[in-house]
Amino acid sequence: MNRPLAVGAAASVVAAVVLALLPFTLSGYNQVLASKVALYFIAILGLNIVTGYAGQISIGHGAFMAIGGYTTAIMSHDHGTNQIATLPLAFLVAFGFGIALGLPASRLSGVYLALATLAFAVSIPQLILKFSHFTGARNGISISESVGYLWLYGVSWACAAIAFVLAWLLLRGRIGRAFRAVRDSEVAAASSGVSLVFYKTFAFGVSAGFAGVAGSLFVLATNGFAQPDEFSVLLSLYILIGAAVAGLGSLWGIAAGAAFVALLPSISQDAPVVGDLLHEHNDVAFGVVVIAVMLLLPTGFAGLLHRGALTLASRRRRSTGGISAAEPR
Amino acid sequence: VLVLLLAAAVFLLIGSLTSDLFAQLTVKGVAQGSVYGSLALALVLIYRATGVINFAQGEMAMATTYVAYQLMLWGLSYWPAFFVTLAIAFFFGGATQQLLIRPVQHRSVVAVVIVTIGLFSLIDGIVIWIWNADPKFMPAPFSGAVYDVGGVTVSLTDLGTIAVALGSVLVLWLFFRFTKLGLAMRAAALRPGAARLVGVRVNWMLALGWGFATVLGAVAGLLTEATVFTLSPTMMQPVLIYAFAAAVLGGLESPVGAVVAGIALGIFLNLLGQYGGYLSDSALSLPIAFFVLLVVLLIRPSGLFGRAAVRKV
Numbered sequence: 001m002n003r004p005l006a007v008g009a010a011a012s013v014v015a016a017v018v019l020a021l022l023p024f025t026l027s028g029y030n031q032v033l034a035s036k037v038a039l040y041f042i043a044i045l046g047l048n049i050v051t052g053y054a055g056q057i058s059i060g061h062g063a064f065m066a067i068g069g070y071t072t073a074i075m076s077h078d079h080g081t082n083q084i085a086t087l088p089l090a091f092l093v094a095f096g097f098g099i100a101l102g103l104p105a106s107r108l109s110g111v112y113l114a115l116a117t118l119a120f121a122v123s124i125p126q127l128i129l130k131f132s133h134f135t136g137a138r139n140g141i142s143i144s145e146s147v148g149y150l151w152l153y154g155v156s157w158a159c160a161a162i163a164f165v166l167a168w169l170l171l172r173g174r175i176g177r178a179f180r181a182v183r184d185s186e187v188a189a190a191s192s193g194v195s196l197v198f199y200k201t202f203a204f205g206v207s208a209g210f211a212g213v214a215g216s217l218f219v220l221a222t223n224g225f226a227q228p229d230e231f232s233v234l235l236s237l238y239i240l241i242g243a244a245v246a247g248l249g250s251l252w253g254i255a256a257g258a259a260f261v262a263l264l265p266s267i268s269q270d271a272p273v274v275g276d277l278l279h280e281h282n283d284v285a286f287g288v289v290v291i292a293v294m295l296l297l298p299t300g301f302a303g304l305l306h307r308g309a310l311t312l313a314s315r316r317r318r319s320t321g322g323i324s325a326a327e328p329r
Numbered sequence: 330v331l332v333l334l335l336a337a338a339v340f341l342l343i344g345s346l347t348s349d350l351f352a353q354l355t356v357k358g359v360a361q362g363s364v365y366g367s368l369a370l371a372l373v374l375i376y377r378a379t380g381v382i383n384f385a386q387g388e389m390a391m392a393t394t395y396v397a398y399q400l401m402l403w404g405l406s407y408w409p410a411f412f413v414t415l416a417i418a419f420f421f422g423g424a425t426q427q428l429l430i431r432p433v434q435h436r437s438v439v440a441v442v443i444v445t446i447g448l449f450s451l452i453d454g455i456v457i458w459i460w461n462a463d464p465k466f467m468p469a470p471f472s473g474a475v476y477d478v479g480g481v482t483v484s485l486t487d488l489g490t491i492a493v494a495l496g497s498v499l500v501l502w503l504f505f506r507f508t509k510l511g512l513a514m515r516a517a518a519l520r521p522g523a524a525r526l527v528g529v530r531v532n533w534m535l536a537l538g539w540g541f542a543t544v545l546g547a548v549a550g551l552l553t554e555a556t557v558f559t560l561s562p563t564m565m566q567p568v569l570i571y572a573f574a575a576a577v578l579g580g581l582e583s584p585v586g587a588v589v590a591g592i593a594l595g596i597f598l599n600l601l602g603q604y605g606g607y608l609s610d611s612a613l614s615l616p617i618a619f620f621v622l623l624v625v626l627l628i629r630p631s632g633l634f635g636r637a638a639v640r641k642v
Contacts, residue, residue: 104623
């Protein structure tokens with residue numbers, strides 16, 4: 001076991017212990033908030049796979065969340081399926097949609113891809129309104145029985161942990177290497193026998209599946225209600241912002257990105273002195289922070305962690321008399 | 330593509346001659362489409378200058394329209410306020426590029442896109458802060474006159490919209506084509522390195538590009554207000570999305586394409602709303618517009634007028 005891996009494993013264990021103990025110190029409201037962090041964690045993780053690793057930008061992940069969320073709501077409402085059983089189902093349905101969108105999208109790149117996925121994000125809520133027979137149109141659709149706060153917290157973070165491990169396993173091996181090859185140079189990847197269409201589409205599907213699970217949890221966290229307005233374009237933009245704050249192409253900053261997106265609206269509300277002002281002008285606070293983060297933290301939170309780790313490492317090496325090589329990032 | 334366009338024009342002409350309603354809808358579509366087209370052109374200008382899509386374009390247009398509203402509250406009449414607003418928009422756009430975009434420009438596309446999304450949220454918030462979210466009403470730029478052209482009723486608002494939108498596009502084209510500054514700006518956008526070598530101040534040219542784009546956006550914003558008669562913080566969001574579609578349809582590289590595609594989209598949506606049958610539901614117009622967009626992109630990945638990027642393998 002090499003050292004970064006050991007550090008990562010240790011950090012994960014610490015995080016798991018803290019997360020397991022945390023709910024007992026939180027009020028019900030804060031438990032829901034913490035669950036939202038978990039679901040954004042999953043969504044951002046998903047986006048990071050396709051954008052950060054495979055290099056395919058997507059502004060449509062809110063739509064995949066909508067698909068997952070409505071899967072849960074409809075299965076639970078119309079067929080009385082157990083909520084936990086709907087989560088893998090949401091993954092599969094969203095995965096299917098992801099493949100269906102990813103296949104044509106693999107022809108596009110850059111800005112064209114961004115706009116095509118944006119189109120998807122804009123269209124899905126409209127389609128939900130249109131097929132009101134299944135979706136309850138603007139009134140939404142509610143799950144058969146609502147869930148407890150603690151239950152929600154446990155399930156959300158358990159899903160987040162599973163998703164993280166799955167993503168890590170996926171990205172460290174052959175497939176992850178293929179993703180990065182596609183991202184860094186399509187020409188080089190293609191000439192080494194990596195199928196561009198297959199890997200781009202596959203990345204889209206997996207990523208959409210993660211977003212679908214996040215969407216199911218999202219519905220469970222909003223009192224078990226699925227409404228088209230909740231899944232507007234803004235949701236897609238939030239996920240993208242979260243991914244940028246976390247740092248694309250790395251798994252370690254995602255928690256920070258998720259916390260940023262999930263908590264900023266409510267933190268700015270409770271902030272001393274400026275709290276009331278910020279509460280009324282949430283958009284302003286959000287915009288300012290997003291721009292500031294992009295200007296000041298070019299590689300996101302993961303980059304910050306990485307740099308911090310490098311500084312620590314070089315300092316230790318210097319003190320033990322080793323050579324402090326400036327590691328190229 | 331030209332053949333297709335010609336066929337579409339002939340189809341529209343025949344339709345207009347046989348049905349008054351059809352002609353009326355076509356004119357309305359051209360008016361709406363020219364607004365989409367001018368915002369799409371603003372997007373194209375920025376794309377050519379900076380290589381990114383400005384998600385805040387619509388909100389910047391909305392904010393400048395609020396500036397015009399404020400100027401009119403202070404007693405300016407419509408057209409002076411219109412031109413003062415355009416001047417303000419120019420500085421607003423240039424300053425945005427210098428302060429917010431330039432620092433992240435050399436980084437990834439994603440970084441710039443996210444900054445513009447942040448800007449989107451910021452402008453929205455500031456506008457609501459200053460003017461609150463209630464819809465506002467501005468004096469109309471054109472009288473409510475309606476003309477009868479051979480049985481087809483055409484409103485002055487539609488004609489004025491077409492004239493102002495296409496007029497500003499034309500002025501911009503003349504500027505880029507025939508002035509030295511325009512040439513310098515094109516050079517800065519196409520070959521920044523070479524332009525710098527021959528003495529073009531590339532950064533200022535890019536700021537100018539953002540300035541002009543914001544001016545076009547302001548025109549689109551003011552014209553949108555003139556057609557929907559109310560001013561609200563969300564008014565530009567649907568327009569922006571159609572402008573995206575138009576810009577992509579036209580090929581992001583092509584100014585002509587953006588305008589033509591904008592007008593085509595306007596006509597298409599208007600006719601669809603009347604003759605589309607099951608598809609004429611207004612809730613479906615966005616998905617349909619995007620389905621068309623997706624199909625076009627799949628057939629021609631760089632838009633109708635764009636040049637395909639050549640890749641060496």
